[in-house]
Amino acid sequence: MHQDIENTKAASRTTGVDSEKVRADFPILNRVINGHRLVYLDNAASSQKPTAVIDALTRYYTHTNANIHRGLHTLAEEATAAYERTREHTARFIGGVKQSEVIFTNGATEAINLVAATWGEDNVGEGDEILITEMEHHANLVPWVLLAQRKKAILRRIPLTSDGYLNLPEVSRLITDRTRLVAFTHMSNVLGTINPVKQLTEQAHLAGAAVLVDGAQAVPHLPVNVVDDGVDFYAFSSHKMLGPTGVGVLYGREELLEKMRPYNTGGEMIREVRFDGVTFNDLPHKFEAGTPNIAGVVAFDAALTYLENLGMESVRQHEIELTGYALNRLTEIPGLEVQGPVDPLGRGGVISFTDPKIHPHDISTLLDSRGIAIRAGHHCAQPLMKVMGKVATARASLYVYNGRDDIDALIEALMETRRYFGI
Ligand code: 7TS
Numbered sequence: 001m002h003q004d005i006e007n008t009k010a011a012s013r014t015t016g017v018d019s020e021k022v023r024a025d026f027p028i029l030n031r032v033i034n035g036h037r038l039v040y041l042d043n044a045a046s047s048q049k050p051t052a053v054i055d056a057l058t059r060y061y062t063h064t065n066a067n068i069h070r071g072l073h074t075l076a077e078e079a080t081a082a083y084e085r086t087r088e089h090t091a092r093f094i095g096g097v098k099q100s101e102v103i104f105t106n107g108a109t110e111a112i113n114l115v116a117a118t119w120g121e122d123n124v125g126e127g128d129e130i131l132i133t134e135m136e137h138h139a140n141l142v143p144w145v146l147l148a149q150r151k152k153a154i155l156r157r158i159p160l161t162s163d164g165y166l167n168l169p170e171v172s173r174l175i176t177d178r179t180r181l182v183a184f185t186h187m188s189n190v191l192g193t194i195n196p197v198k199q200l201t202e203q204a205h206l207a208g209a210a211v212l213v214d215g216a217q218a219v220p221h222l223p224v225n226v227v228d229d230g231v232d233f234y235a236f237s238s239h240k241m242l243g244p245t246g247v248g249v250l251y252g253r254e255e256l257l258e259k260m261r262p263y264n265t266g267g268e269m270i271r272e273v274r275f276d277g278v279t280f281n282d283l284p285h286k287f288e289a290g291t292p293n294i295a296g297v298v299a300f301d302a303a304l305t306y307l308e309n310l311g312m313e314s315v316r317q318h319e320i321e322l323t324g325y326a327l328n329r330l331t332e333i334p335g336l337e338v339q340g341p342v343d344p345l346g347r348g349g350v351i352s353f354t355d356p357k358i359h360p361h362d363i364s365t366l367l368d369s370r371g372i373a374i375r376a377g378h379h380c381a382q383p384l385m386k387v388m389g390k391v392a393t394a395r396a397s398l399y400v401y402n403g404r405d406d407i408d409a410l411i412e413a414l415m416e417t418r419r420y421f422g423i
Pocket of ligand 1: 187216
């Protein structure tokens, strides 16, 4: 028995993170789903929350709740200080940017839409070009498709190689003197591919184009330094990195943000309002109209602290090891096709796969009957599915509380699924 416990522990530990220990901080992972221990492998959609984050939300509503930036009473001042502390923490977390460069939104999607509706509206004109990639999530695709339509601009895309990387030699041909923006994902939510942000940014800047990076899948899993990478805009979501839903971040270089028109208008984003005109507030408040998700932002601070305590280098190391283990074990299943790079160093722990004989939705449903949560579908990346020649994939995505035992449970259940279908 003792030996068994020791084996389980060893099975969940990598040199990066002791996932067994981490698991104890996530109460939801004690749930039993359909008679089985919950094995949560849908982290690319949304991560689970540690007690520290859940407690921070409760504490905020129990002790502090008030509106921010306007009250002169104690609660309002405490709430404002807590909200602004998270801004300061976020600024440090992504490489030490200015607090004025961190704008809270309701998610990565809104952060990207903000840039399209403000910077995009004023800087992209007829005949200009926007360069994206074939591996974009709809959040970093639809705003540019629509902007291009509105402006009669041209949307170009960086193609993929057969092994799931961006075809980088093509980039120098695709960036032209008409390119106004290069917008790409830091990590693919389907293939797991990690893109070379610094290299692409340098190429874009040489041609005078701005750069927006969709970091929704990267910030939760890798050390990210937007200053070092030199990007102009960087978007991500709290809920994929242990924090609450309804909170996102847009980092923007101050010089650009200063020149941009506001996105939403109303309270908080103004300095002076007259019946015949308006002057806008300073950054970052110019972009935060109305009452934001104060509780969510305040509790996001606890998520940042949790990840910092683990160490983002360790989080990355854990996922390299666990992804390598998962990719290896998936080869045991006959006929299974795994998408994306085979080298764990070139990718994150988002693993899409298809079985030629079983629909991804059936795989997902049967895995759920064994307590295993994955996602099946097009993962909000329909153009990528077309490039891949698939209608849908099954996708297991890893995080800090996943261990080898979770991968073993996945493999065993996939074997069982094949037996169920008589394959
Ligand atoms: N960008 C990428 C790369 C994403 O993976 C997602 C969400 C978003 C943007 C949008 O983030 P949101 O927080 O604004 O919704 N991705 C997924 C997914 O892969 N499965 O569910 C949501």
